[in-house]
Amino acid sequence: MQRLTPMLKEEDRSTLKQRFKKELKAEVNITLFTQSTAASLLYVPGREQSRYCLETQQLLEKLVSTSDKLKLDIVDFHKQSDVAKEYGVDKIPAIILNTNDNRNLRYYGIPMGYEFVTLVEDLITISRGVSSLHPNTRKALRKLQGPVHIQVFVTPT
Amino acid sequence: MARLAHAMALENSGITADVVGAQEFPQLAQKLLITSVPRTLINERVQIKGVVEEQEFLNKVLEAVGQKPAVAL
Numbered sequence: 209m210q211r212l213t214p215m216l217k218e219e220d221r222s223t224l225k226q227r228f229k230k231e232l233k234a235e236v237n238i239t240l241f242t243q244s245t246a247a248s249l250l251y252v253p254g255r256e257q258s259r260y261c262l263e264t265q266q267l268l269e270k271l272v273s274t275s276d277k278l279k280l281d282i283v284d285f286h287k288q289s290d291v292a293k294e295y296g297v298d299k300i301p302a303i304i305l306n307t308n309d310n311r312n313l314r315y316y317g318i319p320m321g322y323e324f325v326t327l328v329e330d331l332i333t334i335s336r337g338v339s340s341l342h343p344n345t346r347k348a349l350r351k352l353q354g355p356v357h358i359q360v361f362v363t364p365t
Numbered sequence: 366m367a368r369l370a371h372a373m374a375l376e377n378s379g380i381t382a383d384v385v386g387a388q389e390f391p392q393l394a395q396k397l398l399i400t401s402v403p404r405t406l407i408n409e410r411v412q413i414k415g416v417v418e419e420q421e422f423l424n425k426v427l428e429a430v431g432q433k434p435a436v437a438l
Contacts, residue, residue: 313374314382314383316384317388326371342419349377349423349426354379360384360404361406362366
């Protein structure tokens with residue numbers, strides 16, 4: 209498999225900076241569950257979560273550097289397993305977008321390509337507090353009973 | 366699908382929406398029989414293959430919790 213290079217080009221950074229300056233309102237807090245570089249180099253049979261952590265962290269650090277309204281908290285999945293448990297995170301890299309007291313918007317893996325665009329749109333939506341959904345959809349969702357767990361499987365494009 | 370799922374989770378804190386990289390987590394994808402992407406699983410019971418409109422997505426979510434489909438938008 210081709211190794212992904214999550215570099216944010218200078219021109220992309222500059223476009224993002226302008227867009228975030230214009231469109232972000234409230235602060236948005238991002239929590240990244242990752243592991244140390246040393247742990248990333250360690251091969252543990254059966255452990256899936258050892259890849260892409262470093263790249264994901266680099267990508268997010270570059271992303272939050274484009275706006276002072278974006279904050280990044282980094283949690284070591286292995287050393288701070290109590291925090292991972294509290295958040296219900298079972299694999300890494302995991303990105304949690306914090307909305308008020310909720311932690312229910314998540315990415316597992318590295319948000320590249322189309323998923324990076326989704327992440328940017330998510331940040332703007334959360335910051336502005338306005339969803340793009342149809343009013344009827346929002347009404348139906350608000351009345352919804354019981355826990356729902358949606359998993360969308362994607363690949364970078 | 367990822368954006369729709371996250372938008373839904375924003376409306377109701379009882380909804381957790383995970384966007385999962387199938388390449389990064391091949392064992393999980395294999396376990397859940399993910400053979401193509403995008404693939405959406407709701408409560409690991411109802412699934413959506415490919416991309417659908419907001420209304421159909423909503424109805425699948427309602428189906429997963431045993432509720433009737435919503436009226437058309």
